[in-house]
Amino acid sequence: MKTIQKITKASLYLFLAAALMVGCKKDDDSPKPSSSTPPANEEELITTVKITFVDTAGVEPTVTVFFRDPDGDGGNAPTQFDTIRLAANTVYNASLEVFDESKNPVENITTEIAQEADEHIFCFTPTNVNLSIIRTDSDGTYEIGLASQWTTGIASVGTTQVILKHQPGVKDGTCAPGDTDVELNFVTEIQ
Template sequence: MKLNRKLAYTLLIGMAALFTQCKDSGENLTPDDENELITSVILNFKETGSGAMSTFTFRDPDGDGGNAATKFDTISLKANTAYTLTVEFLDESKSPVVDITKDIEEEKEDHLLIFTASPASLLTYSYGDKDKNNFPIGLLGTATAGAAGLGKLKVQLRHQPGTKNGTAAPGSDDVQLDFNLKVK
């Protein structure tokens, strides 16, 4: 009887230990899905044909909140002209300055740039880069200015970790800026 009781206790303790064992340390980790700190956005428009470069910048050295932006250029483009558009993102709150563009390139499956002109006739954008899943990225593309007019160009960098599907819907904004747009 004593042997049966000892065996039962041993089995009970063994079963309890089996169900309460430590899990693999990586099993419950969640990826770091925080948005990047971006203090500067630089839009480089290179005119097709002439190669003339125009650069327009948004700069807010202390990031969102706090002090107002120190630079927010108006984008000025020639009517009915195509441009190669490249975009750069910086975190100038650190020394040395961190080039966030490189991080976006490395994590391109998690990012999507969206360019929305208002009115839509002022500018159209075609993506020139894609990630390994064949979804657009937007760090390189073609911007074509339409007829002369005034409006806005919304620039959004969507952070879409694990949810990117080629649309703006999933994720959150790392950047959302409304540049004034002048097509002349």
């Protein structure tokens, strides 16, 4: 009888101890950061869009415009949002680049977009301005838009909307599907 009681007692202690162990999953790291440098933001931001316009005839000067919001969405306001000023009746080759300037060194995301060309498309929509834009590059099936041709008409002022869509698995050559990565309305002057 005594032995049985002892065994019962011992097994009860064991069960209790085991039960407590299960309940003691390790606390996560301390909330107070131990390092003196901020955690690296592994996520890639698009902070900067750069468009370079080169006159195909080689007459007009090359034009470069930027949109810059180095700290990303929210926080500080964008630091640079240029007006696109192009010469009238001219054909420009435009090349588009995007960067992450929140990183040091600055990351060029253009290369990745080129690598994943079948998941990306740029769309250009001029409004109230004598301008026509066509994409001149391709991922093999659909156009991309990193390279484009901008043909200006007579002098006018309006806006040009530049959209970058991320369309993994759903790219169909239009701007409808997917999520918007970039959507900027550049003020556009044709002089």
